[in-house]
Amino acid sequence: MEENHLNHLKGYAESYKRSFNMRVLADDTEIKEAYKTAQQRGQVPFNRTKVLILGDHGAGKTSTCRRFRDKDFRPEEPSTIGIETNTVEAKVSDVNSKWCEVTNTPLEDYESSAAWWTVSRVLQQDKNKLPKARNKSDNNVNVSTIRQKFQDISYMLFHIIPMPVIFCFGGLTFGFGPSAWLYIFYISRICDFHSAYRFGCAYTICMVLVDTTQVAQQPVVAFNMWIYVTVVMVVCLYGLGSFLVGVLMSAGGRTGRQFGAYGYFPEHYLVKKTIGFIAGIYIGRMCGWKFDNFNNLTIFEKDLSQYLLKIVSFVAPFLGFIIYEWFSYMKVKSTSSIPIVHIRKSMEADLRNECYIDARLSLWDFAGQEMYYNTHHLFMPKQGVYLVVFNAVEAISNPDRYIKRLQFWLQSIAMHVDIENVVVFLVGTRRGSVRDQNAFSTFDKCVTAHLYKRFSKLLAFNPSGRLCFFIENSLKVDKELNILRERIYNEVTKLKYFCEKFSINYLLFKEALDGFRHRQCVIASVKDIENELMLTSKIFVKYEVRQLLNFFDKSGDIIYNELDELLQNYVVCDPQVLIDILKLLVNVPELHKRNRTVSDLWHRLLETGIVDSRLLEHICRNKGIWRVYPYVIRYLVGTQLMFPLTITNQVDQVGTFCLPCKLPNIDLQKCESDYIDHTSDIFYFDFGEMLLEFKSHQNISV
Structure with a gap:
């Protein structure tokens, strides 16, 4: 939008902002x-x-995870195996609304973020251009301000020049349409065509109103005193009309855009044009204008020229409107340098004082069986939101046991997180099954007394003052669940990492990440990532690559550990596939579901907790990722989910590994019956054949 045109409308209303019309x-x-x-x-x-x-x-x-996404409660909800992940969006405009599944493509995420930054920057520049109040004691006149005022006045006067010209030549004799289009073409020389279209129509309506107020209807042929008075009166009315047009255009444009941004009326294009067309006819009829009566004209009489003139004056405005709209449509459609739709929505969000970019939440639903506990550390980030969910019915009936269980989970979280960038919520379910409502307060007081002092830097309070949130997932609408959802969003916005700035170019990597997943490259080396970034995000500095990988690790799209000497060279591009592999190792398939070629390896794992590399190769082959199975082994070893026993090929990671969560249980009764006193025996351990980084773990196991 031209600066002169914007300043012209801001002269009537300083709060006037840019038009978000796509044309x-x-x-x-x-x-x-x-x-x-x-x-x-x-x-x-x-x-x-x-x-x-x-x-x-x-x-x-x-069930809690499903209710966050506004999905129906299922009484017979199957147990989670491993970890289930879902990515959702939390609407900034309504934190109580459901968390919607993400449907945007990586390119749309990039364009929407760039559009929001663009709109914020341009509107800030417009705000900085507003004239600042001068100190009254300062008598020095700013020369640039005077020059700017003079330019604004000249621009305004230039707008109304056609009014007296059309009046003197009787332009309205040819009807509203031709006069409007003449005005539109005139103003289009000083501003964009869309604004000229709006101003031309408005000024012509003003001319119609002035025309109906004239007392003298005869043309200007004699220069007597009455004619002078008429001309002066008409010029004054035109000046007043142009002023009213400016006020209405600035105020109406601002108010109309606000109404559209808030959705107070439908923005469908045909609806708006139809309303405007009907309003125009009504104004014309109220002013005394009449439709042409073509029945009084015949082609075969002498008034052929008048007949054609009326036909042209009637058809030309409609034809001009159709041509203008067609070119506008093609202009918008062919514009590829900016994402017009996202920029328009960003401007609408700014009018509502909202952020166009909604919060992106990655929901991780962990299995509760004990066999999965030793795999949790791999997926527990240093930053994020933790929900510790417990059964409120059982907790109230046995508070001592559940306080210990809550303490166990809080200790597990505290071991892996950065205190300043984490918030924890204690959530009790099945609230509706508890008859004594006072029992909630009693249990909450016990939890506060036993746990709050130790974990005060982690825990978030309920707005009611309780430490626990008690929800009921079976209800279609649960007020406490909405409070929890709102509280999660409000708390996470206070975390330091959530407000940190990142480069918009990072989002281009998401498309490359999808390419890795499409090629079934579950784990990739950092070198491969760097090569891909050179082609997509144009990032060449290794430091920036590490920042980008940390960014996507925080968001839950990948798993990357920069601090580990081994793992910092690898990136898990698809965490869900790695989770699926762990599911198979922890939950050994039933006999009839095992492949005969590796049935003995499955049996060995079940009996001894030893994983053969051939079994992992078989699992990866079934997943279609057998080419990267050595990377999978390295990552499982690097995260201490497996420990190497014997390795015959370091490149392909051929050998056997210990899976601690599958080690057989010790039969204490048998141990007692076979007990032999070895208190005086001396044991010697030779660590020469063991890898250095695993000696501490072996000592602990011994």
Whole structure:
């Protein structure tokens, strides 16, 4: 939008903002320049986090996760195996609304973020251009301010020049349509065509109103005193009319856009044009204008020229309107330098004082069976939101046991997290099954007394003052669940990492990440990632690559550990596939589901807890990722989920490994019956054949 045109309307209302009409945006050079800058160095808040749902088996974690997404409660909810992940969006405009599944493509995420940065920058520049109040004691006149005022007045006067010209030549004799289009073409020389279209129509309506107030209807042929009075009166009315047009255009444009942004009336294009057309006819009829009566004219009489003139004056405006709309449509459709739709929505969000970029939450639903506990540390990030879910009915009936269980989960979380970037919520389910409502307060007081002092830096309070949130997932609408959802969002926005800025270019990697997943590259080396980034995000510095990988690790899209000497060279591009592999290792398939070629290896794992590399190769082959199975082994070893026993090939990781969670239980009765006193025996351990990084773990196991 031209600066002179914007200043002209701001002269009537300082709060007037840019038009978000897509035809105007397609020609807005400032928007285009700002979008190019956004692509190069734009930054937006991180606005993403993991939400990890922990708790004992059968506590209602999966049901809670479903209710967050506004899905129906299932009484017979199957137990979660391993970890289930879902990515959702939390609406910034309504934190109580359901968390919707993410449907945007990586390119749409990139364009929407760049559009929001573009709009924020342009609107801030417009705000900085507003004249600032001068100190009254300062008598020095700013020369640039006077020059600017003079330019604004000249621009305003230039707008109303056609009014007296058309009046003197009797332009309205040819009807409203031709006069409007003449005005439109005139103003289009000083501003964009869409704004000229709006101003031309408004000024012509003003001319119609002035025309109906004239007392003298005869043309100007004699220069007597009455004619002078008439001309002066008409000029004054035109000046007053142009002023009213400016006021209505600025105020109406601002109010109309606000109504559209808040959805007070439908923005369908045909609806708006139909309303405007009917309003125009009504104004014309109220002013005394009449429709042409073509029955009084015949082609075969002398009034052929008048007949054709009336036909042209009637058809031309409609034809011009159709041509204008067609070119506007094609202009918007052919504009590829900026994402017009996202920029328009960003401007609408700004009018509502909202952020166009919604919070992105990655929900991780952890299995509650004990066999999965030693795999949790792999997926527990240092930053994020943790929900410890427990059965409120059982907790109230046995508070001592459940306080110990809550303490266990809080200790597990505290071992892995950065205190400043984590918040924990204690969530009790099955509230409706508790008859004594006072029991909630009693249990909450016990929890506060035993746990709050030790974990005060982690725990978040209920707005009611309780430490626990008690919800009922079976209800269609649960007020306490909405409070929890709102509280989660409010708390996460206070975390340091959530508000950190990141480069918009990072989002381009998401498309490359999908490419890795499509190629079934579950685990990739950092070197491969760097090569891909050179082609997509144009990131060449290794430091930036590490920042990008940490960014996506925080958001839950990948798993990357920069601090580990071994793991810092690998990236888990698809965490869910790694989770699925762990599911198979922890939950050994039933006999009839095992492949005969590796049935003995499955049996060995079940009996001894030893994993053969051939078994992992078989699992990866069934997943279609057999080429990266050595990387899978390295990652499982690096995360201490497996420990190497014998390795015959370091490159392909051929050998046997110990899976601690599958080690057989010790039969204490048998040990007591076979007990032999070895208190005086001396044991010698030779660690020469063991890897250095695993000696401490072997000592602990001994």
